[in-house]
Amino acid sequence: MSTDAKPRGIQVISTMAMPKDTNGNGDIFGGWLVSQMDLAGAIFAKQFAKSRVATVAINSLAFQRPVSVGDVVSCYAELEKLGRTSMTIHIEVWIITDLSQEQYKVTEGSFVFVALDEHRRPKPINA
Numbered sequence: 025m026s027t028d029a030k031p032r033g034i035q036v037i038s039t040m041a042m043p044k045d046t047n048g049n050g051d052i053f054g055g056w057l058v059s060q061m062d063l064a065g066a067i068f069a070k071q072f073a074k075s076r077v078a079t080v081a082i083n084s085l086a087f088q089r090p091v092s093v094g095d096v097v098s099c100y101a102e103l104e105k106l107g108r109t110s111m112t113i114h115i116e117v118w119i120i121t122d123l124s125q126e127q128y129k130v131t132e133g134s135f136v137f138v139a140l141d142e143h144r145r146p147k148p149i150n151a
């Protein structure tokens with residue numbers, strides 16, 4: 025059952041929240057979610073720029089609902105803005121809950137990636 029609008033962008037990764045990813049309250053640790061978002065954004069940016077990339081900034085980040093162990097966690101990415109060497113990517117995290125199989129958005133953010141050459145210098149993107 026879906027309780028929200030549809031995810032924005034394309035699904036890049038999907039995984040399951042595990043006990044090792046919890047915080048002191050027993051919910052999933054925000055830092056783990058951010059690393060999943062960073063990974064999804066990097067995969068999306070790498071494929072878009074056809075080069076190696078690095079995260080240069082996180083412009084916004086909002087944790088809207090908690091995530092629990094056993095939830096299926098998926099990251100969706102969409103190009104928000106293309107610069108000369110940078111890509112601003114909107115990333116949403118959606119879950120399918122373990123118990124009720126509900127699907128909804130839990131976190132979203134805007135990440136900036138830079139395309140890099142072999143010397144780790146910013147490189148123009150030929151989209």
Ligand SMILES: CC(C)(COP(=O)(O)OP(=O)(O)OC[C@H]1O[C@@H](n2cnc3c(N)ncnc32)[C@H](O)[C@@H]1OP(=O)(O)O)[C@@H](O)C(=O)NCCC(=O)NCCS
Nearest residue numbers: 077078079080081106107108109110111136138144145146
């Ligand atoms: C990525 C890096 C090479 C960019 O170097 P830089 O000297 O800032 O390069 P530039 O000033 O030419 O900026 C490159 C692009 O990034 C953008 N940018 C730089 N800092 C930014 C910031 N804080 N927020 C948003 N965009 C930023 C610039 O606007 C530019 O975009 P454009 O070419 O589309 O106009 C350098 O900052 C770096 O190595 N950072 C560490 C990356 C890292 O280790 N990330 C974590 C692990 S992946």
